[in-house]
Amino acid sequence: MKGSLQGLAASLLIALSGFMLSFIHPSLDALAISIIFGMLVGNILKETEVLQKGINLSIGIFLPIGIALYGSQLQLSDVEPIKILYIFLTFISVFTLMYVFTRIFGCRNNTSLLIATGMSVCGASAIAIVSPLIEADREETSISLIVITIVGLIGMMFYPIAGFYLHYSAGQYALLTGATLPMLGQVKVASMNFSEEILPISLKYKLIRMSFLVFIITVVIVLSGIKRKRFYAPWFVIVFICLAFLVNVFDLSSFTRYLAPVSSFSLCTALASIGLSVDFDSITERGFSPLVSTFVVFSIIYTTFYILFTMI
Numbered sequence: 001m002k003g004s005l006q007g008l009a010a011s012l013l014i015a016l017s018g019f020m021l022s023f024i025h026p027s028l029d030a031l032a033i034s035i036i037f038g039m040l041v042g043n044i045l046k047e048t049e050v051l052q053k054g055i056n057l058s059i060g061i062f063l064p065i066g067i068a069l070y071g072s073q074l075q076l077s078d079v080e081p082i083k084i085l086y087i088f089l090t091f092i093s094v095f096t097l098m099y100v101f102t103r104i105f106g107c108r109n110n111t112s113l114l115i116a117t118g119m120s121v122c123g124a125s126a127i128a129i130v131s132p133l134i135e136a137d138r139e140e141t142s143i144s145l146i147v148i149t150i151v152g153l154i155g156m157m158f159y160p161i162a163g164f165y166l167h168y169s170a171g172q173y174a175l176l177t178g179a180t181l182p183m184l185g186q187v188k189v190a191s192m193n194f195s196e197e198i199l200p201i202s203l204k205y206k207l208i209r210m211s212f213l214v215f216i217i218t219v220v221i222v223l224s225g226i227k228r229k230r231f232y233a234p235w236f237v238i239v240f241i242c243l244a245f246l247v248n249v250f251d252l253s254s255f256t257r258y259l260a261p262v263s264s265f266s267l268c269t270a271l272a273s274i275g276l277s278v279d280f281d282s283i284t285e286r287g288f289s290p291l292v293s294t295f296v297v298f299s300i301i302y303t304t305f306y307i308l309f310t311m312i
Contacts, residue, residue: 007054007276011062014038014272019265032185034268035124035149038275051276058273063128064236066266067210071243072256073263074207083175087208090179090301095120095216097297099223105293110136113220114144115294122210123148123183124274125267129234133217134224142279147290148182151298156186160193172309174198178205180301184267211244213237 018033076084098116103109113134118127124145131141159181163173177190184206191202214237247256 004054004057007051007056007273008058009054010041010051010276011038011055011058011269011273014041014275015265015268018268018272029185029188030264030268031183031271032153032189035145035183035185035271035275038272039146039149039278039280040275042276042278043280055273055276059128059270062266062273063125063270064234066263066268066270067122067125067129067213068236068239069243069259069263069266070207070210071240072247072252072259073203074211074240074244074247075204076208076244076248079204079208083205084208086175087179087205088212091120091209091212093304094180094297094301095219097300098294101293101297102290105289107290107293108140110134110140110224111143111290113223114140115147115290117216117220118144118148119151119182119294119298120209121213121216122206123152123186124271125184125210126213126216128270128274129213130217130220134220134226138277138279142277143290145274145278146280147294150291151294152182152186154295155181155298155302156190159190163194166306166309168309170195170198171201174201175205176302176305176309178202179209180298180305181206184210207244211241214241 014037015030015034018030018037021033022028022030095116098119099112102112102115107115114127114131114136117130118124120126127141127144127148130136131144136144159173159177162168163176168176173194174191177187177194178201181187181190184203187202187206188199191199217234217237246252
């Protein structure tokens with residue numbers, strides 16, 4: 001019980017720090033700060049085994065709540081159907097290319113599945129959900145989290161610069177960030193650094209990607225080779241979809257605005273816990289092939305978008 005409380009308290013404290021810092025400036029994203037702080041604290045302390053029960057408890061409680069409630073933010077009333085098609089095609093392309101390239105570069109099957117899932121859907125949250133379903137070990141999970149965090153941060157810093165010098169329109173840039181950056185926080189920061197006006201659009205595109213998580217769960221279980229007697233979708237994915245349906249059919253704005261901060265803080269706590277579990281040594285022990293292969297695919301995806309933007 002003591003270990004559980006210590007790990008839970010550490011996660012909550014880091015999440016609270018990230019949540020409070022996000023009010024200082026819009027570019028300080030609570031989700032990004034929480035996972036980075038968690039990684040730093042976890043690798044500075046080293047002796048995190050005593051916190052592991054509490055960390056697992058925190059992930060088990062706050063990650064499902066955060067993702068489930070985020071469905072209330074997914075409003076598609078002003079999203080063109082063609083844009084949803086573009087996002088879905090990008091989602092399929094990213095997952096397929098990431099999985100194939102990381103396997104070619106010699107990554108383990110589970111590591112490839114986790115990286116492909118994180119890059120194509122919703123970053124660390126997707127990895128945390130899928131990891132136990134395919135029975136990935138801590139090393140495989142750590143490598144995947146480190147890789148998508150590094151590549152996503154590079155994209156987050158590069159996108160606004162490239163968007164400015166390449167003269168992307170607001171619609172093009174929103175689609176690029178929402179459809180390709182792995183983590184929600186990275187989408188927010190990259191969008192605000194280009195133009196705060198496109199932030200709501202970028203987030204809607206990103207939330208559409210998050211709804212594809214239900215497809216990914218089926219695919220990764222099949223590709224992992226895990227034999228299951230029955231397939232099931234996690235309850236929070238079902239709640240996410242139900243809330244998304246309700247907010248697009250009924251006017252629930254007076255209710256959903258209270259869910260946004262609860263969802264955000266829950267995800268901050270879950271990501272802080274995930275960060276505490278990450279082992280930096282794992283990526284040096286396994287080599288840099290996961291990072292290199294992921295960056296190669298990320299560059300291919302970005303180049304493809306650039307070519308399409310110049311053609312349209």
